[in-house]
Each structure stands twice: as structure tokens, then as C-alpha cells.
Amino acid sequence: MRLPFTQTRLPLAAFIGLSLTGIFLFCAVFAQWIAPYPIDMAVGGVWESPSAKYWLGTDTIGRDILSRLIYGGQITIFVALASSALAFSLGAFFGFFAAVNGGWIDQTLSRIVDLMMAIPSLIVALVMLSVLPLNLTVLILVIGVLDSTRVFRLSRAVAVDIAVMDYVEAAKLRGEGGAWVIFREILPNALSPLVAEFGLRFIFAVLFISTLSFLGLGIQPPLADWGGMVKENKDGLVYGKSAALVPAFAIAALAISVNLVADWVLTRTSSLKGGRGG
């Protein structure tokens, strides 16, 4: 496929990924205007089949599934974006900080991250959520902090290579401070591998918040994200009502489309970097 405004070929997989991601983002941003019904109003019978009035049918207490899906997407995407942004700020800052300073600072930070990564994220989150109050801020903080460990590893590895470059040495010699070195010398040069990683971290956050909500420990009713919607409607499956599959399908579609985009960014940036004839 050749787009008229660029001279590069956009692979079909990337095109599908980009358009789906775009649709999801559009629905999330404009949920209030798109959704045909309010998020929490029983408008029809229980588990009605899809019809002209309710495009995707109604849920376990007669709410319009399409509307809840659109609002749910807004919550899911917001939490995932906020926590991956937090993960990136934390992870990249400490990763660069460790790489620039080296020595005991690097050792301490790296060992703390090793320890955090030695325990499965879901288990740590469950232990933490047994004490913390369940609200949006806490969820974003927990997911963001747990996810920042992977960003730390990546950005430290990238920055270690950059920190020995001549221009970093030059900046240090002309007396620039630590903040200058991190934000003006290392960050611009480490950006492209980090951008591709952002997609993967975003998916991780989507799956994480969905799983927590499904377990009843994420977004609390009457609000619902997609994981929570699966939980609400799961009992219908036994009677052949497929309401729970709609949000499940949305989670899968979002994860796959962002994955396709991240894959494409990754191959593009790594080929742009060139290197030895690569």
C-alpha cells in the first residue's frame, strides 16, 4: 500500500494497527458525544440481543453495551496511558541517572529493580492492593511503579552506551550539571528505542488494569473498564449470552493493534539507525 503523502511503503499490518488504534483513541476521547446512552442507565431488558436500538445488545442489568464499551474504553485507555507515562518518567529518569553516575548509585538502583522484577507483578500488585484504598490514583501509581522496572532496564542499557560518547564527555568538561547531561545530551539520543517500548508498556498496562478489574480489584462499579465489563457479564455465557465476549474482544483488538504499531516502529527505527550497512 502506498500512501500519497509519504514516499515510504506502509505495511498492511501497520496500516491495520494504526487505523484500529486511531479508532479506539477517537472513541475514548469523544466518548461523551459518541455513546448513544449514558454509562449507567438501564435502558432495556436484561441481555437483549443486538438490535437497531442497541447495536451490541444490553448487559446483565439492561444497560446498553455499546455505550458502556465506549466509556469503558475511555477508562481503560486513560489508566493505561497515565500509568505508562508514569512508568516512563520514573524508569527513564532513574535509568539515565544510574547510567550517568555509575558506581554505588547504579548498583543500588539496579539491585532494587532486580528485586522488584524477581516477584511477579500481579502478585506484588495483589499484596499492595490488600492494604491500599481502591481508587484511580492508587491503581495508576501501582501499575506505573511496577511497570517502570522494565523501562529502567531498557533506558539504563541504552544510556550506558551513550554516556561514554565524546559529546557527553564534552558537556561534562564544559561544566554542565547532571540534569543537563540527562535531559539535553542523553534523552534526545535515547528517544527512538524508548518510543517503540512505549507501545509495549501501554499494552502491558491495558492487560494489567483489565486483569485487576476482572478480579474485582481495579475500577469499581458503577464505572467499568473492559475487564470489569467481562466480570459483570460472565455469568451470561452459561446461558449462551455473549455479552461478556464483546469487551473481551475489545481488549484483544486493542492489544493486537498496538502490538502491530509497536512492531512497525521498532523495525523502522532500527533500520533508521543504520549502523554497519544495516
Next chain:
Amino acid sequence: MHPVLKLVVQRLALGLILLLACSAVIFLGVEALPGDTAQAIMGQSATPQALANMREKMGLDQPPLTRYFQWLGGVLTGDLGLALTNDADIAQSIGQRLGNTLFLAGCAAAISVPLAIILGLIAARHAGKWQDKLISGVTLTTISLPEFVAAYFVIFLLTQDNVLTQAIGWVTGGSGRLLPVAMVFPGMGFWERLNAVILPVIVLVLVVLAHMMRMTRAAILNVMQSAYIETAELKGLSPMTVIWRHAFPNAIAPVVSVVMLNMAYLVVGVVVVEVVFGYNALGQYLVDHVTKRDLPVVQAVGLIFAAVYIVLNMLADIIGILANPRLRHPK
């Protein structure tokens, strides 16, 4: 000391330190978070005096470090204390459920490991051809699904009256429809138990298969591209000899660590799948008590999951060291 033995001992020691640090995180880390067990039990309306009494009764007035060592001592001697919600002995409750969890994970491992390695070999053997693309495409899709989403797709396909279940019923001579719950109780026979966990096992296999197969494929392709394989081929050895004598010994280490890493992943997947199917085991016990804010139970079960995860990761490393032919012959 033989260098391999030294590496193994180092890795074991590291694992032990990690376990200890992990127990400290689970106990002291939770202490540092805002929130109070006494408050959680008695609710917001409790008077300060009642709260103080409760804290004293539970030993919460002691400094955190003292309580950590008391707790750790208890854990090491198998005394996990009492649950806050119903005063049940935690060690006993865990004992009953741990077996169920291990049974489920064991069944999933017994199916997924051979399947993943065979599929990985097929994909690597036909790298770039349609077999490889088909396997990669399907696994890329399942990788993107969280466990509970995969579970409900499987439930929808296998518990309803549709073409698939009719076909299964026609082959097996039964109804072909499976139950969406996995009920087990003490005194159940092995086959009955196996029959009960079919659906959760299918879901777990789907979830770990993709990771394991893709990593196996990558590990084998990596070995097949190295210079010594080319040398062996150019010497005129038969393809089978090349694979068995040259590629296989070098591929064992990466493949075994792939398997172990995925077993560790399985340990976490089990938590969600148990909740989906109402399977009475450790994962459900954990989630249930997180909701009830029963901290002692959560800490004990969390520590068990973390310990299994750490031990499996440690085994992956150690097997990798032992299976690496290059480390066996010190210079």
C-alpha cells in the same frame, strides 16, 4: 572447586538472598503503605481505644522489624498464623489448596512443554515458509490476550451447543459440552480430577504455549545460524548428524531455560484462571482474601507464589549452566 560447581553455588546463594529480600518486601513493604490492619477489621467507626486494644491483641504495637522476624521465624517453621477474617489456621488452609494448584499447573505443563518444543522445532525447520507463518500468526494473537479473555473465548466455544461441541460429542460419544466450572473436592479420584480440570488446562496451555514456542524457535534458529553449524554442514555431515551432534547440545540450555521461565509465568497465570473457573485452589484463595483485606493470608500466599517463581527462575539458570557444553571443559 570446579568452575561449573562454583557458578551453581553462586546462583543458589543468590536465589536464597533474593528469597529473603522478597519476604522483607512482602512484609515490610506492606507495612510502609498507608493503611492499617486493625482499622481494616474494625471499620472507620471504631473508637481510638478499641483500635489500640485490637493492635495490642494482634501484636501490632511492636516495632515492624521485630514483627518481621517473628513472622519470618513462623514461616520457616510452618506456622503462618491465623486468618483475620475467620481465625482459620493459614498453613492448614494453604496445604489443602496448594495440591490443587500444583495439579492444575502440572497438567498444563505436561501438555504445553512437549507441544511447544515440537511446534518450535517445526517453525524453526521451516523458517519463513507457510508453516512458520501460520504458527507465528496464531501465537502472536494468543500472546496479546490476557488469561481471562482467553478463558472466556474457550468457555464460549466449548460449553455451548455449536458445531465444535457437536463434533467432539460425535467423536467421544457424549454430549461434547464441557462445564464452565472446575469443581474439585477431597476424595476425588485421579481421573475424575483430570476430567474436572480439562477447560482450565486448555486455557493455560494456550496462554503459555505461544511464549514458549516463540522462544524455542528463536533459540534454535540462533544456534542453527552459528558458524560451527555451517562448518559441520560444509564438512558434508548428514542433516540429522548436524542437528543431533552439533545443534542439539547447544540448544538444550536455551530451550530448558525457556521452559523454566514459562513455568514461572504459568504460576501467575494460574491465579486468574482459578478465579475464572471457580477452582478451589491457592490463587482463588489469594484473590478472595485480597478483597477481604486479610493481610496475613495475602502475605503468606504472596510469599509462596513469589518463592515458587524465584525457585523456577533459579532452576532455569542452573540448568542453563549445567547444560552449556562450553562451561563443562575449563581451559
